[in-house]
Amino acid sequence: MTPAARIAASIELQELIDFAANRPADAVANDFFRNRRFIGGGDRRFISERVWRVLRSRRRIEWWFGASPSPRLLIAASLMFEGSTIVALSEVFSGAQFAPAAFDRVERALLARLEGRSLDHTGMSGAVRYEIPDWVYPRLEARFGTEVGTELAAMQEPATLDLRFNPLKTTRDDARAALAKEGHDAELTRLSPWGLRILGRRQVTAGVAFQTGLVEIQDEGSQLVAALVGARPGMRVADWCAGAGGKTLAIAGTMENKGQIVACDVSAPRLDGAVRRLRRAGVHNVERHLLEPGDKWAKRRAGTFDRVLVDAPCTGTGTWRRNPDARLRLKENDLLELVPKQAAILDAAQALVRKGGQLVYATCSLLAEENEAQVSAFLDRHPDFAVVPLARAWTLEGEPPCTGDFLSLTPARHGTDGFFGAVLERLA
Numbered sequence: 001m002t003p004a005a006r007i008a009a010s011i012e013l014q015e016l017i018d019f020a021a022n023r024p025a026d027a028v029a030n031d032f033f034r035n036r037r038f039i040g041g042g043d044r045r046f047i048s049e050r051v052w053r054v055l056r057s058r059r060r061i062e063w064w065f066g067a068s069p070s071p072r073l074l075i076a077a078s079l080m081f082e083g084s085t086i087v088a089l090s091e092v093f094s095g096a097q098f099a100p101a102a103f104d105r106v107e108r109a110l111l112a113r114l115e116g117r118s119l120d121h122t123g124m125s126g127a128v129r130y131e132i133p134d135w136v137y138p139r140l141e142a143r144f145g146t147e148v149g150t151e152l153a154a155m156q157e158p159a160t161l162d163l164r165f166n167p168l169k170t171t172r173d174d175a176r177a178a179l180a181k182e183g184h185d186a187e188l189t190r191l192s193p194w195g196l197r198i199l200g201r202r203q204v205t206a207g208v209a210f211q212t213g214l215v216e217i218q219d220e221g222s223q224l225v226a227a228l229v230g231a232r233p234g235m236r237v238a239d240w241c242a243g244a245g246g247k248t249l250a251i252a253g254t255m256e257n258k259g260q261i262v263a264c265d266v267s268a269p270r271l272d273g274a275v276r277r278l279r280r281a282g283v284h285n286v287e288r289h290l291l292e293p294g295d296k297w298a299k300r301r302a303g304t305f306d307r308v309l310v311d312a313p314c315t316g317t318g319t320w321r322r323n324p325d326a327r328l329r330l331k332e333n334d335l336l337e338l339v340p341k342q343a344a345i346l347d348a349a350q351a352l353v354r355k356g357g358q359l360v361y362a363t364c365s366l367l368a369e370e371n372e373a374q375v376s377a378f379l380d381r382h383p384d385f386a387v388v389p390l391a392r393a394w395t396l397e398g399e400p401p402c403t404g405d406f407l408s409l410t411p412a413r414h415g416t417d418g419f420f421g422a423v424l425e426r427l428a
Helices: 003-019 025-034 041-065 071-081 086-092 105-112 137-155 172-181 220-228 246-254 268-281 332-352 372-381
Strands: 161-165 195-198 215-217 236-239 260-265 286-290 305-311 353-363 385-387 407-409 419-426
Touching: 003 025, 003 041, 003 071, 003 086, 025 041, 041 071, 071 086, 071 105, 086 105, 161 172, 161 220, 161 246, 172 195, 172 215, 195 220, 215 246, 220 246, 220 353, 220 407, 220 419, 236 246, 246 260, 246 268, 246 305, 260 268, 268 286, 305 332, 332 353, 332 372, 353 372, 372 385, 372 419
Parallel strands: 236 260, 236 305, 260 286, 305 353
Antiparallel strands: 161 195, 161 215, 353 419, 385 419, 407 419
């Protein structure tokens, strides 16, 4: 593709993302490229990176315009903030074949105000500067204090591509070698003994290493949450909000395919998606259960599980470096609806835990309402549970990466997505 055609395609993808405002941008992008197979790999990377740069800077771009600009102005503005000029952009926005239409008088005037400017400005609020909703900023400021700028700046950086090697099929070194044969230079993750990390947005799912189940895509922080479950061969484990089975797969690896895992979820399509992943990974000790209204499955199995993982639905604020568009969709009412939902899920799942067994509560959120406050409220309702301090709950070699009672990971401190994990033991 010509440079102009790449920009035109970037604008088209940005238009589709804006039109499908309630749909994740990566899902829109996947459909976009699937329907345009003539676009080569290098062009795909350029287009994706251009649009994702806009997603990571949208609030600041809108601040300069004083409103929400059109997709073509968003793309043009992002290029100008990277040093381009009106003259140079006019050669790209020329209206020629496969090129974007030429700027009209109004567009040219709006863009002229940006020439020579820096994207950041001292007049921006903290929420605009760090690309988060206004109502979220004071919550994170209260949590991180003087470190809020460092933490939120890390949230604006692109996420790495983290993989987990599958111990049921290979070793870490062999998985790394298999990726190298496909042109992927993977480094070892610092905290997870199963992790391999690739920098940048790379396509690994079409390769042999992924297709044969040697590796699975999973953030290092998510791998550590799975390790926090402490599942061992022969145990009975329930993954209460299993979804498509990412943590189920990791738990099966620590159990060496011995014992029983029940992957539960309220979504049949998500559980059906887990089947393909389990088969590819060579996992044999997992059964699935669809949670439905009036279901007596949990009641009949009360007090029979050694470990129960509740990876609760949450705001996903810890994944914003990976999903920058999600921060634009999140509303305060979403949090207000999620908190009681999380509490209800915990109340239901705890019944499965045997005496001396453990309930592991996890989110990919940075908000206290979904994390520490949720655990505190649970303990008030269920005095037969107690927190297992992280130093005692930690199942991996070496010291845990966090101090205090809970696993609390952030991009700035740990190089992972933001994750929270609490281990609660049933006393009686």
